[in-house]
Amino acid sequence: MKLVAVAAGLSTPSSTRLLADRLAEAARSELADQGHDVEIQVIELRELAVAIANNLVTGFPPRQLATAIDAVTRADGLIAVTPVFTASYSGLFKSFFDLIDPDALPGKPVLVAATGGTARHSLVLEHALRPLFTYLRAVVVPTAVYAASEDWGSGGDKYVEGLPARIRRAGREMAALMATRPAGATSQDDDTSFERRLSDLRFD
């Protein structure tokens, strides 16, 4: 199985990448326990920033970006992680997904996650990321993971699980969806013959 994680963090090293790695590993180990062999690929959008801008201008992806888009499209599961910028996903994150064919992700299991300086932005996952992937007709796992800076140095309390527990839960949910999805399930348009198209138009 192919699991692709898209990380839109801009610093190196980035906590967004760190969260993407942790989530991917959680899903992988869960699937491994069930006997699935999982290959993980992480795509850092920072490395594709200029290519993404060029694609927006020219209408076609430069080669390295085409390869990344292809990997996302073919993945059995997708993990999408963005830093929170100005109350939403980052512009780079959105621009990348603007370049994905709207028909490329239907039914694909997607785990959404975000990072930020403060936990006050955590609903970005629910009001921005989840609707984005719902529009793309992906299947978004119930648990979305938000990691504030403080989460990297604190545990849970009696109301909330700590970050590692939330990562494990999200990984389990992702693994369950990926395991039940038929291998290589993708949408394919029928090659409708031109005669059929003509008859559809009710010609004389």
Add this chain to the structure above:
Amino acid sequence: MQFGIFTVGDVSTDPTTGRTPSEHERIKAMVTIALKAEEVGLDVFATGEHHNPPFVPSSPTTMLGYIAARTERLILSTATTLITTNDPVKIAEDYAMLQHLADGRVDLMLGRGNTGPVYPWFGQDIRMGIPLAVENYALLRRLWREDVVDWEGRFRTPLQGFTSTPRPLDGVPPFVWHGSIRSPEIAEQAAYYGDGFFANNIFWPKDHFQRLIAHYRERYSHYGHGTPEQAVVGLGGQVFMRENSQDAVREFRPYFDNAPVYGHGPSLEEFMDETPLTVGSPQQVIDRTMTFREHFGDYQRQLFLMDHAGLPLKTVLEQLDILGEQVVPVLRAEFAKGRPSDVPDAPTHASLIAAASSANGVTAA
């Protein structure tokens, strides 16, 4: 093999001088460029059709009729005629009239247009782009081939007992190319009718156009018009040349960097690497163009985009001199080598008349 130029007809500011030509200047420049194309030995001049600034050619047959009167050999064509938003009745009439005035030196390339609002401006729905292209073309074909047409379709007023005038010259309609940047449906349409297929081949990487052309060739054969290798393929291309390739790059770079469509995006070098754009010496243009045959198979028509992005008329005319004197003669000789004898040339009025009379002869016998 035919060689020629196609123009978008954009009025663009020259980024090196800040000067913008008037519409009048640009229209006159397009005519000068067409006449130059014949003078330097090119075969085809094709004009775009647009209905919004900064483009001037809204009325292709007016322009082509004027050029027809001032040329002897040049084939006059379009790139493209909007089959979606023009009334097919008016296309049938206008291009038949042009065909008579030009003594048959006319073909046309149908396309769907590049500006969304053109659909509502002309009373159409952009979501119906493909069905409009399909139905309008089916009507256009009948108007040229049947003297009296009864017609009912989805998109235009029914016609009862309608005769499109003038009738096509010598009873032979102009050859039609279908141009497409992204739609396999249009490649399918071209294949269904055994018409030509033209791939713009400018803005996107070649593998995209390879898929479209491979589909067209395969379906051309499927519909019984010949082998895949006999399908009628045209390609665009975009070049800028100087004797010394560094001079070409230096001179063209500001026009590239500020060009409509791809300006302000990738570097000239990246765009040359990823698309068929060639900026360099005439020999580099020859070498690059020769690769088109490797990628797309033997083909029938090569059109170059030469006058855009604010290039001054003087520069464009110099480019046409280089194209006509140094590039095209070599390409003609090279493309002829190893070309299978059963790969046809692009249809012309004369060849279509010959084909029609031999078909009639077979029927009579």
